Amino acid sequence: MRAIGLVALAVFRESARDRVPMAIVGFGIVLVAASYLISQMTAGQDLKIIKDIGLAALSILGLFIAVFIGIGLVAKEVERRSIYSLLSKPVTREQLLIGKYCGLVMTLAVNMLAMCAAFYAVLFYQQLTVPSNVQASWAAPATDPRLMIAVVLIFGELMVMTAVAVFFSTFAGPVTSILLTLALWVAGHFNADLRNFQEVADSPAAIYVARVLYYVLPNLAPFNVKAEVVHGVAVSASHVGLTLVYALVYVAMLLVAAMAIFRRRDFK
Amino acid sequence: MAAIETENLSKDYYVGFWRPKPYRALHDLTFSVEEGEVFGFLGPNGAGKSTTLKLLMGLISPTSGVARILGKPIGDLSMRRRIGFLPENPYFYDYLTAEELLTYFAGLSGLRGPDRAKRVAAALDDVEIGAERRMRLRSYSKGMIQRVGVAQALVAAPDVVFFDEPMSGLDPLGRRDLRQLMLRLRDRGCTVFFSSHILSDAEALCSRVGIVAQGRLVAQGRLTDIVAFEIRGWELVVADLPEALRRDLETRVVAITPLSNNRYTIELAPSEPPEKFIHEVAQSGALVVSLNAIRTTLEDYFVSTVKSAQARDAEGLAG
Numbered sequence: 001m002r003a004i005g006l007v008a009l010a011v012f013r014e015s016a017r018d019r020v021p022m023a024i025v026g027f028g029i030v031l032v033a034a035s036y037l038i039s040q041m042t043a044g045q046d047l048k049i050i051k052d053i054g055l056a057a058l059s060i061l062g063l064f065i066a067v068f069i070g071i072g073l074v075a076k077e078v079e080r081r082s083i084y085s086l087l088s089k090p091v092t093r094e095q096l097l098i099g100k101y102c103g104l105v106m107t108l109a110v111n112m113l114a115m116c117a118a119f120y121a122v123l124f125y126q127q128l129t130v131p132s133n134v135q136a137s138w139a140a141p142a143t144d145p146r147l148m149i150a151v152v153l154i155f156g157e158l159m160v161m162t163a164v165a166v167f168f169s170t171f172a173g174p175v176t177s178i179l180l181t182l183a184l185w186v187a188g189h190f191n192a193d194l195r196n197f198q199e200v201a202d203s204p205a206a207i208y209v210a211r212v213l214y215y216v217l218p219n220l221a222p223f224n225v226k227a228e229v230v231h232g233v234a235v236s237a238s239h240v241g242l243t244l245v246y247a248l249v250y251v252a253m254l255l256v257a258a259m260a261i262f263r264r265r266d267f268k
Numbered sequence: 269m270a271a272i273e274t275e276n277l278s279k280d281y282y283v284g285f286w287r288p289k290p291y292r293a294l295h296d297l298t299f300s301v302e303e304g305e306v307f308g309f310l311g312p313n314g315a316g317k318s319t320t321l322k323l324l325m326g327l328i329s330p331t332s333g334v335a336r337i338l339g340k341p342i343g344d345l346s347m348r349r350r351i352g353f354l355p356e357n358p359y360f361y362d363y364l365t366a367e368e369l370l371t372y373f374a375g376l377s378g379l380r381g382p383d384r385a386k387r388v389a390a391a392l393d394d395v396e397i398g399a400e401r402r403m404r405l406r407s408y409s410k411g412m413i414q415r416v417g418v419a420q421a422l423v424a425a426p427d428v429v430f431f432d433e434p435m436s437g438l439d440p441l442g443r444r445d446l447r448q449l450m451l452r453l454r455d456r457g458c459t460v461f462f463s464s465h466i467l468s469d470a471e472a473l474c475s476r477v478g479i480v481a482q483g484r485l486v487a488q489g490r491l492t493d494i495v496a497f498e499i500r501g502w503e504l505v506v507a508d509l510p511e512a513l514r515r516d517l518e519t520r521v522v523a524i525t526p527l528s529n530n531r532y533t534i535e536l537a538p539s540e541p542p543e544k545f546i547h548e549v550a551q552s553g554a555l556v557v558s559l560n561a562i563r564t565t566l567e568d569y570f571v572s573t574v575k576s577a578q579a580r581d582a583e584g585l586a587g
Contacts, residue, residue, distance in 0.1 A: 006375045010364070017363035017404075080359040085420055088325045088353035088430075089376040090345040266328040268281065 003091045004099040011073060011103025016110065021065045025111045028061040029118040036122050047138055050126060051230045054119040055150050058112060059226070062158045065111055066104070067181050070165030073100040075174040078267060087267070094259045097166065101255060104162050109155070116151055123147075140232030149240055150229040156247040157223035161185055163254040164218065170262040187213075188220035218250055269339050271428050271459035272307075272324065273300040277333035279319055293319045295484045296333065301461055301476070303427075306454050308470035309463040310566075311480035312574055317463035318356055320480070321432045324461075325353050337428060349378050352421030356432040356463075358413060362406035366397055366416045369405065370423050377424035391419040394449060410437040418446065422453075429453065431462035435469055447472055467566045479570060481577035487569075494569055502536040505557040506549050513552045521545075531557065 015021060035053035039046035074097070077083045086096065120143060127135070127142035140146065164184050168177040194217075197210035222243045225235045277297040282288035294316045301307040311317050322328045324335055326342045340347035360369055370388040379387055392401050395415040400408070405416065414437045421429050431450075435443045450460050450473055464470060470477055471491065478488040487494060501522060509532050518524055522535040536542055546556050 003376055006372060010361070010368075010372045013368065014361045014363045081355060081357070082359045082361065084322075084325070084327060084355035085353060085358060085360070085373070085417070086376075087327055088348065088351065088355075089373055090348035090378065091376050092345070264329075267322065268328065 003095040004102060007091070007096055007099025008103035008106060011100050012106045012110075015069045015104065015107040018069065020068055021107065021111055024061050024064050024068075025114050028057045028115040031057045031061075032115065032118045032122055036126065039126070046130075047123075047126060047142055048230055050122055050142075051147065052226070054122065055147070055154070055226045055230070058115050058119065058151060059154045059157070059224075061115065062108060062112055062154060063161055063185060066108055066158045066162040067165050067178055067185075069107065070104055070162045071169045071174050071177045071181070073104060073169065074166060074262075075169035075172065075177050078169075079174060081267075083267060093262050093265075097170070097259055097262055098255065101163065101166050104166075105159055108158055108162065112151070112155055112158075119147075140229075144229070144232070146229050146232070146235070149235050150226050153223045153225055153240065153243060156244050157220055160188075160218050160220070160223075160247050160250050160254075163251040163258075167254045167258040167261075170258045170265065184217065185220070188218040189224070190221075191217050191219040192221045219246070222246070269303065270300040270336075271303045271305070272335075272337050272461055274298055274320075274324075274335040275333055277320070277323060277335055278331045279316075279323060279328065280331040290331075292331075293483050294323070297480075297485055298333075299478050299485055299488055301459060303459050304454065304457050305475050306450060306460040306473050307462070308474035308477040309461060309480065310465065310467065310470055310477055310570060311463075312465060315480045315574075316483040317480060318432055319483075321353075321355075321430055321463060324430060349424060350427045352424065352426035352429040354417045354421040354429070354431045354434055357436060358417035358420075360405050360413065360416060360420075363404055365404055366392060366401045366408075366419070369416065370420055373420045374423045379424060387423055387425060391423040394422060395419045396445060411439055411442050414438055415442065418449070426458065428459040428461065431460070433464060434462055435464065435466055443469070467570055471566045477566070479573055481574040482581045484577060486573050486577045491566065494566070499538050499561045499563055501538050501562040502540070502542045503558075503560045503562055504534040504536060504542060504545060504549070505531060505559075506534060507531045507555040507557055509549065509554045510552050513549070513554070517545075535562070 032050075032054045035050045035057075038053065039049040042049050074083075077086075087093065123142040130142075135141070161181065161184075165177060165181045168180045172180065191214060194210040194214040197214075198207045201207055201210070222239065225239075227233075228235050274297050277294060278292065279294040280290040280292050283291045297316075297320060309317055309320065319328070323330050324337065324342065335342050338347050338350055364372070367388060370391055371384060374384045374387055395418050397412065397415055397419065400412065405413065408416065414434075418431070418434065421431070434446055434450075438446060447469065450462070453460050460473075462469075462473075474491060476488065476490050477494065479486050505527070508530055514524060514532065517534060521540075522537055523533075525533045525535070527533060534545065536545060542559055546559065549556055
């Protein structure tokens with residue numbers, strides 16, 4: 001456990017100082033702040049615009065951080081051969097992989113927190129500046145704590161995508177890993193359509209392949225509750241709980257597969 | 269007990285995309301290094317030096333054969349606490365400082381608390397990284413990164429250290445410092461295994477060497493056994509040599525080669541006493557600049573051994 005903690009801490013320290021995620025977070029904060037200005041150009045939809053842009057920024061920019069650092073953690077380390085010194089220490093490849101994953105999740109959490117703070121600051125400002133009679137027409141208050149449900153599920157989705165990025169980077173180069181991870185993210189959001197593939201296809205083989213893909217590919221649709229929280233629609237605790245359990249199981253399976261590949265890999 | 273031993277260690281790489289075929293990078297490597305030795309693992313580029321080091325570090329797995337370090341198999345984690353490794357052209361994390369990197373690696377090696385801080389400071393002192401230790405590694409020059417690489421290999425006070433091309437990227441001063449450091453390590457009882465194609469370093473440092481060519485160990489042993497160091501002749505450098513004496517000497521010496529500024533190199537046979545020629549040259553009014561013995565060097569041995577290995581390989585392929 002100590003080795004995992006040390007690797008995670010080093011990853012966190014390194015990536016917290018990296019300019020790329022810092023720039024992404026900076027951009028996210030600016031984007032969230034800019035959402036206030038954009039909202040002023042809309043009639044009656046101002047709060048919805050801020051919430052939509054804020055949650056979308058958390059989701060998309062978080063994905064960029066997860067993908068670009070996640071790939072760098074293993075693929076770049078192999079490419080630049082910094083892994084040689086590391087693996088000569090008394091640390092197993094499994095400890096290294098889990099430590100790196102945990103370090104990246106820590107980094108993501110801090111970056112999400114920074115963007116989230118900016119998001120709530122803009123929402124708070126909106127609440128202060130809008131008259132109370134207008135506020136009465138809002139579907140949900142500006143600083144609605146239920147927005148955190150969407151944020152928690154976005155974080156769960158990013159944990160899955162980080163594991164996907166780490167998985168691909170155990171056997172593919174950085175560019176291939178980035179492309180595969182982004183492709184899987186897109187596929188993951190349309191995964192639910194595969195379940196009902198028999199409604200649009202006649203071929204039993206195609207239906208069977210679609211069903212297999214449905215179970216293998218990550219199902220990311222349940223993580224997206226942005227529309228619900230923005231409109232103040234209730235999201236059940238069981239949905240949140242089950243989605244997070246699904247995320248943990250999927251992450252565990254991906255990391256086990258990644259470890260199996262990484263254990264056998266030759267670093268030429 | 270041998271600090272490092274390998275038995276019939278072989279490694280195949282698979283080349284080709286559709287139907288990969290095995291390419292044998294290392295053939296039945298068998299050697300051992302005793303505790304406290306400085307062992308030079310020499311060979312031209314592509315000979316199999318780095319492949320051997322990667323096998324010993326567990327970065328690649330052998331196709332056949334076994335290797336042990338300090339009597340333990342390669343994958344043994346307790347053994348890894350007692351070794352250090354400097355890879356060729358090392359690269360570390362841009363945004364960590366040298367001190368943070370070494371603290372991290374020392375922690376992985378099981379060091380904690382004040383002991384860890386002391387070891388980190390001592391390792392950085394050993395490679396003469398001063399106040400820069402608190403700067404991020406992205407601002408370091410290649411030579412400084414190489415020094416940090418050496419420091420990280422030494423941070424856990426290992427019993428065996430492996431250096432892959434340790435002089436690479438170092439300036440003459442850095443190379444001298446590293447040579448001295450390796451000798452200090454030997455004096456502390458540490459076993460040093462280093463790969464290099466710079467033979468002067470091996471001559472200056474090693475008690476024993478192994479020479480690898482075309483993936484095969486073609487020679488190993490003590491330097492004094494491999495290279496007899498017998499005198500193969502004398503090299504006398506003189507200035508302002510009178511023309512008459514030069515013509516006369518041409519018939520009696522191995523060769524006379526003109527240098528710049530009216531200087532000549534006179535090569536004498538090993539049987540000729542150089543004192544006689546020095547006296548003769550001095551009497552003619554010429555100036556004796558220097559006298560050196562021509563010896564069989566490790567380089568001569570290396571070139572002949574590697575060439576014959578390459579020739580054997582070529583014959584094998586032709587046959």
